[in-house]
Amino acid sequence: MSREPKPLPKFKLIPKVKIGAVELPVYLDKDLDDHGNYASHPGQAIWICPQEESSAVRTVWHEALHAIGDLYGLPLSEERTRVLENVLLQFLMDNPKLLEQLKKHHGKKKKPTR
């Protein structure tokens, strides 16, 4: 049974995501059976199949969570990844000021108190 080739997306796919010190390339795979895939071997990368932009962005986010689990030794089941995908995104959307403050202070050392 031959498959129809999926059309290439009309939007520009994000080329990579940064997780800690690791930059994961994001590749398009028109033969991928799933929406997306995170592979840690032989090269760490996120693969997504051609899909609508809103779905592709969401898939990259989902696969990045799998990658975080893998890179930090926190294996996440598919079910837990999906829960985090929804809960974390909603949390970030619902708390933009907290995110701004976190970004502002992330990596800054506390001044010594006298």
Ligand SMILES: [Zn+2]
């Ligand atoms: Zn998954």
